[in-house]
Amino acid sequence: MTELSRRIDQSIRTIPNFPKEGIQFKDITPLFLDYRLCNDITHFLAEQAAGKVDVVCGVESRGFLFGATIAQQLQLPFVLIRKSGKLPGDTEKIDYELEYGSSAIEVHKGFIQPGQRVLIHDDLLATGGTAAATASLIEKCGAIPAQFSFIIELAFLAGRKNLEKFPAEIITAVSYS
Numbered sequence: 001m002t003e004l005s006r007r008i009d010q011s012i013r014t015i016p017n018f019p020k021e022g023i024q025f026k027d028i029t030p031l032f033l034d035y036r037l038c039n040d041i042t043h044f045l046a047e048q049a050a051g052k053v054d055v056v057c058g059v060e061s062r063g064f065l066f067g068a069t070i071a072q073q074l075q076l077p078f079v080l081i082r083k084s085g086k087l088p089g090d091t092e093k094i095d096y097e098l099e100y101g102s103s104a105i106e107v108h109k110g111f112i113q114p115g116q117r118v119l120i121h122d123d124l125l126a127t128g129g130t131a132a133a134t135a136s137l138i139e140k141c142g143a144i145p146a147q148f149s150f151i152i153e154l155a156f157l158a159g160r161k162n163l164e165k166f167p168a169e170i171i172t173a174v175s176y177s
Contacts, residue, residue: 028151
């Protein structure tokens, strides 16, 4: 475990039985109490993406928190990936299945250009369903999902397997087996 991973691990709270019985929720909100740690996380993730991506996408909603700061550090555009019905104007949409039902995500039309290399950022990689759907949405826009970045990976849920079909590097700051 790297020093950064250790610091993140010490800051994350595990909330038992949230949002339902049997789930051990990894809460990232305490990270924001330590601006130095937030800066270090942003720097680490931005350093991994430097020169490899043209645009950063943050997945609703916790992916917005570091996604925007990563984009700022890289001096790149930041694009929101939102749940269906949350963006005004014309959007591209993709429906996808989750382990507990179905959902849909959207992006503004024209915000991602064909051929752009895209960093997809979210707070957590669990089963990989939402990240895979986001990558499919990126491809629907004609762009390339070039990298995924996450603060936390729950490796025991094997989410990486759902992302193997994309030509993208997967970066995580801390992983739980």
